[in-house]
Amino acid sequence: MRRTIVAATAIAVLAGNQPVLAQGPGEYEHVVEEYRIGEANTAIRRLARWPESMVTESVRHWAKLLRPEQLVAALMLHTELAAAILDSLPHQTNVQLRHAQELLDALSARRDQHERADAVRLRWYQFVISMYGTTWLDDADRYAREALGRFPRNPTLYFQRGALLELRAKFNLPEPPRATLARGRIPDPGPRMTRTLESATAEYRRALELDPHMAIARLHLGWVHVLQGDNRAGDDLAAALADARDDRIRYLAHLFRGGLAERQHQFDEAAKEYELTRELGPSHQTPYVALSRVELARGHTERARELARELAALERVDDDPWWDYHLGAVDEDALTWLRAEAHRR
Amino acid sequence: MMKGYGLLVAALLAVQPPQTVFRTAVEVVEIDVSVMRGTQPVQGLTSRDFALTDNGVLQQVESVMIDRLPLNVTLVLDTSKSLFGERLTRLVQAGDAFTQALRPDDRAALVTFSHQIELVVPMTTDRQAIRSALAHMEANGSTALRDAVQLAIALDPRDRARSLLLVFTDGHDTVSWLTEDAVLDTVRRSGVVIHAVHVESDTFLDRLTQAARGRAWSATSDRQLRELFTRALDEMRARYLLTYTPRGVDTAGWHSVKVSLKNARGDITARPGYSR
Known part of the structure; x- marks a missing residue:
């Protein structure tokens, strides 16, 4: 799964069990530099052992003194530490993210740095929303609303809010009430999942109004339409496939087209789409499971068993796009961009 | 118990003279049935203890045995x-x-x-x-x-x-x-x-x-x-294996099977039917 990108850091943080306290706030700049030159895990591990008061004091002191490139490194240092302790210390995650925001504000206040600060802030929000979206949906939604307040015409943020709502619908969780009221909608009396999916489609449509060729938003809209039994699903998934720029989206588009055909009992068509999915992800589990089921439904028992055996024999990579879609995943593109910016010399 | 898609062709009698092939298929359906009283299996039942209908038509249960298959x-x-x-x-x-x-x-x-x-x-x-x-x-x-x-x-x-x-x-x-x-x-x-x-x-x-x-x-x-x-x-x-030859029912499609007890008490679990 894509969440492993930050999990590796989490292991690094938790593996260190010897408390190493800072000698004083002066050491903060040293840790930031360590992160900036590429010793990320060492720096994160070191900062993780500092007492909270020392971190707070250091951030306050150094926010005015660090160079702009150091500020970006510092805010990413706190952000990566937050990601690493998300499961084990959620309260501390919030504390670290607040420090990151203080440093962002400091960057934004610098002369000639406003544009850069905005670019960093947007990616930072995208990353933080996606990070919380894997575990803590309320926090993710809070950051999404905050981000949309600052970037009201950013399609990615609308897409992310839609994806959070889609996740809530899957797990039958209520919508965050303030989000509903902020858009002036009156909750429908219908089932919770139906309402939440409708809210998700509204966010996807908003994203697509701003960027009509946003394949990932079109893909999500198409799948929600499949779940809703909306006959626009086929067109949405075809458009997602046409606009897709990477194989993960193509993989999911074919998988979802297969799912749509299967729901319509068009098993031959479903098998064709699942085969295309398998071609794009031959080491992923889901197309084998889907194909095996469809072959059984077609009466091809031997073929179904053969696919199950093939799946059992696979050297699999723990990175099936369906899992990320279904459970939420870290925005790897935003994280990569932010890391590059933090290590820029 | 039923094999594959629910119907077991238990006996396929093939008569094969030198030039012509005549086939007579005798279809026997096998249904495995669990009979529990509370948490305990009920044992010692015979064919006289079971009533079985196939698509609502009462059938003659031909044999009942405790299944010894592996x-x-x-x-x-x-x-x-x-x-x-x-x-x-x-x-x-x-x-x-x-x-x-x-x-x-x-x-x-x-x-x-x-x-x-x-x-x-x-x-x-x-x-x-x-x-x-x-x-x-x-x-x-x-x-x-x-x-x-x-x-x-x-x-x-x-x-x-x-x-x-x-x-x-x-x-x-x-x-x-x-x-x-x-x-x-x-x-x-x-x-x-x-x-x-x-x-x-x-x-x-x-x-x-x-x-x-x-x-x-x-x-x-x-x-x-x-x-x-x-x-x-x-x-x-502790499951029983009931066998019967369907009589008085159409051959094609879904067959709803209901099993009940006539002379004993117990909760029955059986497959709801089969397709053929």
Whole structure:
């Protein structure tokens, strides 16, 4: 799964069990530099052992003194530490993210740095929303609303809010009430999942109004339409496939087209789409499971068993796009961009 | 018990003179039936104790026997992260006890699932292979219960042995691709009996075991897993195999089968029907 990108850091943080306290706030700049030159895990591990008061004091002191490139490194240092302790210390995650925001504000206040600060802030929000979206949906939604307040015409943020709502619908969780009221909608009396999916489609449509060729938003809209039994699903998934720029989206588009055909009992068509999915992800589990089921439904028992055996024999990579879609995943593109910016010399 | 798609052509009498082939098919349907009184199997029943209808038409039950066929058991075990710790230890002990209780001609396979599904040990008579694999299980990840059941059914060898899936989960599905209805459709097409042991009540497991004429047991504590796994095996051993030749019903399509007791008390679990 894509969440492993930050999990590796989490292991690094938790593996260190010897408390190493800072000698004083002066050491903060040293840790930031360590992160900036590429010793990320060492720096994160070191900062993780500092007492909270020392971190707070250091951030306050150094926010005015660090160079702009150091500020970006510092805010990413706190952000990566937050990601690493998300499961084990959620309260501390919030504390670290607040420090990151203080440093962002400091960057934004610098002369000639406003544009850069905005670019960093947007990616930072995208990353933080996606990070919380894997575990803590309320926090993710809070950051999404905050981000949309600052970037009201950013399609990615609308897409992310839609994806959070889609996740809530899957797990039958209520919508965050303030989000509903902020858009002036009156909750429908219908089932919770139906309402939440409708809210998700509204966010996807908003994203697509701003960027009509946003394949990932079109893909999500198409799948929600499949779940809703909306006959626009086929067109949405075809458009997602046409606009897709990477194989993960193509993989999911074919998988979802297969799912749509299967729901319509068009098993031959479903098998064709699942085969295309398998071609794009031959080491992923889901197309084998889907194909095996469809072959059984077609009466091809031997073929179904053969696919199950093939799946059992696979050297699999723990990175099936369906899992990320279904459970939420870290925005790897935003994280990569932010890391590059933090290590820029 | 019914094989494949529910109908067993038990006797195909072929008369083959030198030039011409005449075939007479005599179709015998086999239904395996569990009869329980409380938690105990009811034993000693005969054909006179059962009433069976096929599409509403009363049938003559020709034979009733306690099934002595060997078992193909697939253990389908949840290894998601919620199993971490004491629960996993108890699950390993339960699986171990279950494996030891199998008869020499029984075979077993081990499928584990978190978000990933693994055929850890293919169908084998090698008990040690299963026990060793159980001891090496680790808890991690999400839960793809429905996909795991589908895979286990697809892998079932469908030979003359009776097939049993014993499913264990301590939670709910979080990441499967397949819908409940898709998996239930597969179950209805297969001849596999599915028993389930669970920790939290789960409507899918109830629907699953009902469709597969099995039973679901709820564990009130992790210590109970061993007892429930053994009970699942005992229940499978105590099943009756009813045979009859359908009379007075159309041959094609879905046949709804209802089994009840005439001269005894007990709760019956049987497959709801078959297709042909």
